[in-house]
Amino acid sequence: MNGGELGRVCADGEIIFKEGEKGEVMYVIQSGRVRITKQTLDGDITIATLERGEIIGEMSLFDKLPRSATAIACGEARLLSIDKKKLFSNISRDPTLVFRILETMSQRIRKLNENLAKLEKDRVGILKLYVKVEDICCMVLEEAKNAVKADNGSVMILNDEKLLSVKAAFGEKSDHTVKLAVGYGIAGDVLNTGTAELINNVSMDARFVHGTMPVKSLLCVPLKCRNDVFGVINMSNSSERLFSLNDLEFLSLLSLYASIAIQNALNFSRLKTVADEMLMRVTMLNTVTI
Incomplete structure (x- = not known):
């Protein structure tokens, strides 16, 4: 991962963070795409591919739990890293930022819960x-x-x-x-x-x-x-x-x-x-x- 004026640049296939490791920063995708993977008994699966403007790793700033997934650059990706101190500084200048982050987290959690509930209900038949x-x-x-x-x-x-x-x-x-x-x-x-x-x-x-x-x-x-x-x-x-x-x-x-x-x-x-x-x-x- 190389530094740059507008953020940090990750090469194709570079791991941004790994599932299970401690996280202290979140990232905003400035350009490129990032693939989110999850470990399963049958190997890693891709659960999402995020693009410019989307946030990854935000949960690490709100809890002390390990990363819940792995993030990998798809092609060259430029990321802006934000730690808790920088986040609070940005929020003080733009209070609506916290609502945008919470909205993103809420939407992801809600959709994942719906999907898991449906699979739990149907898997016996499957x-x-x-x-x-x-x-x-x-x-x-x-x-x-x-x-x-x-x-x-x-x-x-x-x-x-x-x-x-x-x-x-x-x-x-x-x-x-x-x-x-x-x-x-x-x-x-x-x-x-x-x-x-x-x-x-x-x-x-x-x-x-x-x-x-x-x-x-x-x-x-x-x-x-x-x-x-x-x-x-x-x-x-x-x-x-x-x-x-x-x-x-x-x-x-x-x-x-x-x-x-x-x-x-x-x-x-x-x-x-x-x-x-x-x-x-x-x-x-x-x-x-x-």
């Missing part, structure tokens, strides 16, 4: 073992559609040919025959990196692959277990509707439970295939013996 992978994918997609307003959506799973194939989809022109290689297109790139993506103007993204339906904005999160990425959840809009950071956060949380359920269904399918093959061999052996 974690049930379904015989067909397609069934669990349809249910996951239905949960996503109920929470995130989108025109189209799909769940894609890596098949035996190492291609992403559609297991469930919705939308006027949804195509169940689409297959993508690892690293190809935005979904293929998310599968390759394991990092969620929120893109509200796909025409500006060179990775975007045009399909049968017009797409203007896209939300894509990975499905993974123990850092093994095996699929993605896609949500897209053909209209002018944009996705929000709250949409990304919810879909990332949903993917945690969805990954477990889908992986269970995949394992069940593999075991059933092995059992069927063994039964066939036993039947053939009995036929020959008789």
